[in-house]
Amino acid sequence: MSTGSTSTARRGPGAKSAERRRSIIDAAHAVFAERGYNAGSFQAVADRVGMSQTGLLHYFPAKSDLLLAVLQRRDEVSTAAVDPTAGFAESVLLKARANERIPGVIQLYAVLSGESTTEGHPARAYFTTRFDRLRTGTAAELRALQADGLLGGSVDVAIAAASLAALWDGLQLQWLLAPGEVDVVACLRDYLDGLFARP
Amino acid sequence: MSTGSTSTARRGPGAKSAERRRSIIDAAHAVFAERGYNAGSFQAVADRVGMSQTGLLHYFPAKSDLLLAVLQRRDEVSTAAVDPTAGFAESVLLKARANERIPGVIQLYAVLSGESTTEGHPARAYFTTRFDRLRTGTAAELRALQADGLLGGSVDVAIAAASLAALWDGLQLQWLLAPGEVDVVACLRDYLDGLFARP
Structure with a gap:
């Protein structure tokens, strides 16, 4: 070389x-x-x-090192695709729309995230850390929106943070199997509309 | 033999x-x-x-034949665990609670569902059919509840059906990686409460 x-x-x-x-x-x-x-x-x-x-x-x-690096790059690409002035819900929907253009990478994410639940899998630490950060980070964002009066006080931000990440992953899985049947963005928008409509 | x-x-x-x-x-x-x-x-x-x-x-x-048969058995066991007089939301939560007692089988589900998104995977037909049926079946149940005035008319039953299945899968994935951090039943209850509170 x-x-x-x-x-x-x-x-x-x-x-x-x-x-x-x-x-x-x-x-x-x-x-x-x-x-x-x-x-x-x-x-x-x-x-x-x-x-x-x-x-x-x-x-x-190891191939797993490269695959995980691709997923980390996806996180960067996904974040870079979003207008920094976009609000919380809009950012989520923009990232979801960007993911629709890279089905092969989302497939990689689906395979590795599922396999990562087994003991000793090389992607386990990546996904454990990823979900920890996602839950903590999203909960903090939602808490700030609550403090500003933009999100209802009845919303449990920890539950909403875990649920949003979970919903997104599950929708992408269904979309990969039936792209014409499942509209990830429409479902995420429906969830977020419901969340922001709560008292 | x-x-x-x-x-x-x-x-x-x-x-x-x-x-x-x-x-x-x-x-x-x-x-x-x-x-x-x-x-x-x-x-x-x-x-x-x-x-x-x-x-x-x-x-x-093939090992995949046996693994898929285990997942089908899980569906039967899961359905059998539910009181037939239980309402829609209660049934979901009872099944989710039953899944908490079989983490190894849920892990199997997570691995195979992720891998099934790849071309030619032996579990692909099972999961494609499973999600089709889940979306159609749940949407029909929710439509019946709407007709009886038990669910608000503003709920898009197709979106809710896909979202509920997706949320559940995504939550179980997070729970497998961090059992002490993610409460699947609490998150599902929160989603269902929000859904049934809609006008």
């Missing part, structure tokens, strides 16, 4: 390695978005980024 | 085979409920039902 020594000498091996790692994750994100979990392979990712499989393994020794 | 010829002669091979099949599924349900997806094995099921692995393979040639 060529390591681009001129660039390495100028900026240090750390920067070069991080950049390479980032381009691999971008390529993997694109490969899985296009082809889905089954057809997305190490070889396809290596081809796209112009390196050998051996070179790829240097950066991601 | 002994086929119990006396009984076979009396009732025909079909009845004997169906009974044997049923006892294997019961054993597998118990094994997965106790041990979970990783530790539940063909050997453990064969031991429990007192037959060889080869004998077991005669009834269930």
Whole structure:
């Protein structure tokens, strides 16, 4: 594998390695978005980024490392897709709409999240942490809206935070199996409308 | 494998085979409920039902056949656990409570449902059909409640049916990863209370 020594000498091996790692994750994100979990392979990712499989393994020794990096990238892409001035409900719906354009990555998420519930699975820590943060972060956002009088005082923010994340995941699962039958955005909007209509 | 010829002669091979099949599924349900997806094995099921692995393979040639049969048995067990006079919301909560006692089977459900979203997966037809039926069946139940004036006319029953199934699945996933943090029944009750409070 060529390591681009001129660039390495100028900026240090750390920067070069991080950049390479980032381009691999971008390529993997694109490969899985296009082809889905089954057809997305190490070889396809290596081809796209112009390196050998051996070179790829240097950066991601286990396939699970690369898959988790793709999910983390999805979180970044998803957040970047949202207008920072959008309100809480609007942000959720914008992210859900963005996910509809990357079914292969959502499929990857569905497979790994389900498998992560088994003991010792390499994705277990990622999903445990992800859901912890989601519940805590969403509850804090909802609590702030309550303090501003924008969300009714009867809403239990901890229950709403867990429920919103759960609903979203479950809807995406049904949508992957029957894209023409399940409208993720319409269902999320219905839940949020109901939540914000509570006293 | 002994086929119990006396009984076979009396009732025909079909009845004997169906009974044997049923006892294997019961054993597998118990094994997965106790041990979970990783530790539940063909050997453990064969031991429990007192037959060889080869004998077991005669009834269930692929592990996925047996796993899907366990999920179907779960649906039966879950339905049987509910008082037939219970109302809609109460039935949901009783089934959710029953699921808390079989985390290993719920783990099996989480793994297979996620994997079923990939092309060609042996569980794909099961889950596609399951969700179709759940959405249609629940929507019909909710429509009947609307007709009887027990559910507000503003509720979109198709959206509510998909959302309830989705919420439940997503909550169970979070609960498997953090049993002490997520109260599936409390979250489902909160959703149903909100739904039945709508005008």
